[in-house]
Amino acid sequence: MGTVPLTNGFAMEIQHLLSPDSVYSGLKASSKRQALQELAERASTVTGIPAREILETILGRERLGTTGVGQGVAIPHGRLEKINRLYGLFARLDDPIDFESIDDQPVDLIFMLLAPESAGADHLKALAKVSRLLRDRAMCDKLRGADGPGALYALLTQNPAQTNAA
């Protein structure tokens, strides 16, 4: 049967958001705050925005409601004034942490997404794309089994048609 196209124009792909050096395996953190801080610091080096500012934005979003979407996945995100494009960071934690997720499961896969204030529709498209990708249980299982950042990046950016035959 035909499927309903979800976007009309430009298809948002993960490789537009994520560069190979923004993928980390074996991140160590013992709490949600610490994990987010680690990621904020890494994001700071890429974007040039102070880590504290990024962390505040991300935590501000978490206060509205958790971005732990279930099945061990979290997608923290926020909008920053001073960046000029979408930035994604992906980390796999060595030990899962409590993220106040909607299903109360500890989280070990984190995709952080930072968007410029002006991103508008692109921000939503990108978030939806990441969310769909990580909702796929088979994908998460593969990510948990992957060997190092290179393999993680390859998995995250591979053509979805190859993974979702259904």
Add this chain to the structure above:
Amino acid sequence: MEWIDHVILLSSGLIVLSILVGLVSTRFGAPLLLVFLILGMLAGEDGPGGIQFSNFYVAYTVGSLALAIILFDGGLRTERKDFRDVLAPAATLSSVGVVITAAITGLAAKWFMGIGWIEGLLVGAIVASTDAAAVFFLLSVRGVRLRGRLRATLEVEAGLNDPMAVFLTITFLTILQTGAASPLDTAQTLMTHAIVQLLGGVVFGVLGGSLLLAIVNRLTLSVGLYPVLAVAGGLFVFAAAQTFGASGFLAVYLAGYVFGRRRHKATQVIERFTDGMAWLAQIAMFLILGLLITPSKLLPMLAASIGIAAVLILVARPVAGFLCLWPYKYSTREIGFISWVGLRGAVPIYLGTIPILAGIPGSQEWFSVVYMVVITSLVVQGWTIGLAGRWLHVVLPPRPAAPPRVDIDLPHDIGKDMLAYTVQPGSLAMRRSMARLPLPDEVALVSIIRDGEIRNASELEHLAPGDDVLLLTTQEHVALLDRVFGTKDGARDTAVDLLGEFVFASDTPTGAVAAMYDVKVPANQRGVPLGQFMETHLLTRPSAGKRLRLGAIELIVAETRKDRITRVAIELEPMEGSIRRFDPALIWMRSVLWLPLETRLIRLLPKVPKPVWWRR
């Protein structure tokens, strides 16, 4: 008495043949009802069958019976939730919409056939109603799933518009016969007729349905007798209403609806029975109508018929659809689809026999025209329904297979259903611990059967695949339970449909979420908690899964407790044209002008005593 055997032989043979040919025809997507009609024609005087049949009385009688049964079955199957949500738009479409359709098509008929005003309008009225059975049969054959509101609108419209078309036809016929002298008289006749027909139909339907329900619940009968009682009761309501000059068609549809609203001890067996009866009714009606017509007599009217059909399909229905649905915030795509699937079916052909029976001069010709209009509609619209749905993006991805669920009829009606599920591998039920199963308050876990033994729910930590779970639930949670106990195969779309991307507590300020996702909300609504915001602007009682479009995103009710929203999810990339759209200007207007009054009204609502059949 040999001829009786021949009649039985012929009719049963035709029905068996119809089913077999129908089975083959669905392979290439031909509208099944058209196949029945053509089979009837082939069996008739112009075809190889050569059966001489021109008895309009028999056709009318069979038609009445068949329509009453189809409408009763349709009423039984109409979902209560959907019914309430789409009642207003569907009622507009099937009252005002039918009048508009009849008027425009009537004009075309007057012009194409060179007949008088009233005659033209009579022809317009005859072809003005749509056929639900035809529409839904075609959709299910192609595996096309529609969004809930769209489906329900078409369904309820088709249930309600037959009475309107019947009533308009009778009215114009009466005017033709009695020769209403002045326009004032005409208007008066119309009004009186309308009121008696519609009000009478509602009264007979609601009373009859409630009575039938009471009888079925009180009597203890042999199981096989319940459906017979129900169908006979439905036909009784139909005939009684007709006898008193009310609309029997409206009455029997509403009786079915009222009767089917509450689960009772015989729900299952009755629904199965009426489903079969409705099929038989469809086949019998189309066969008889096929037999009735003599194709060679149709040819002289061919050009006029096609002209009228074109006006009906391309002008009248879209105009009616747009005028009636636009005020209810249907998207252009939805209106487009509803306009395109205004499939004509047996009702117009059946109505076409009425002027003939009344002995109106020229009515044989009109009948031929009506006949061909219906065939044109079946061929053109019927064949392209799936295409139209996909082209307009109103179809949903195919639903994952339903979990193995068994409905159990309880001996007494307690307003809840007993369901049994077999837990599927990979289902949500299996992945979560017993304590964290997402079961609403109104759902009670009755027992768990594992390896043929009853287990206590408190002793088990997890469900295992193959466990049978018995639950007591209200009807509205069945869909949720299906998802909890079903497999997760292909569940990506279901999950997105159901949950959206992120979940918020209901007390999160609307403005904060709106700012986060670049959605505009009027200043006076920004401080309103998300839950309350949705409750206010949904315009219907909130239940899980209800959606509200807000700019580019959709808010989804994720969880409710006692009619209050407790959690709200958002979907960032909702499908286009699916639901009520709320732009900031509209929300601002509602919040300033209408809301203070409306909130008060909503608070009053639950205090109004509800009829027995409504409560559950």
